[in-house]
Amino acid sequence: MGSSSSTIRPAPSMEQMHRSPSLALIVHPEYHHTLPMEPVKFSFWDACDDAVLREIASYLGDAQSLLSLQLVNRRCRRVADDDGLWRELCVAKFNCHPDVCTGAATWRELYKFNAEAFKYILAQTAAEALMKLGIRATAQNFVLNVQGISAA
Helix, strand or coil, rough: CCCCCCCCCCCCHHHHHHHHHHCCCCHHHHHHHHHCCCCCCCHHHHHHCCCHHHHHCCCCCEEEHHHHCCCCCCHHHHHHHHHHHHHHHHHHHEEECCCCCCCCHHHHHHHHHHHHHHHHHHHHHHHHHHHHCEEEEECCCEEEEEEEEECC
């Protein structure tokens, strides 16, 4: 047989693992007490650069997802609170001109204002349409007026 480029190596000894943590095996949490030192905890969020997190956040595409991302940890909160992300949402969802947010207001505040205004306009339009059908709409209930009968 010819020589193989891959050779089978014996498992590292305990002494080698003590000197080089990179040779350590994955150990079940129940047996961490048998290790010479506490294993290094890996967190995806800690390993990601802020630029990568911002790129991920830019693909979320809606306010609810950005608000949910803010609940993950402090870094995600800072990244998801980026004014540029809220600017992109305002432009995409409400067709805002990029220069419209000037002064003290943030793009997040502008997004919130536009979302609430949109809901208000939609509710008013729905109420007007219902009134044309003989249904009186209020904030608390809908009242149907059919031949003098009122049902609340």
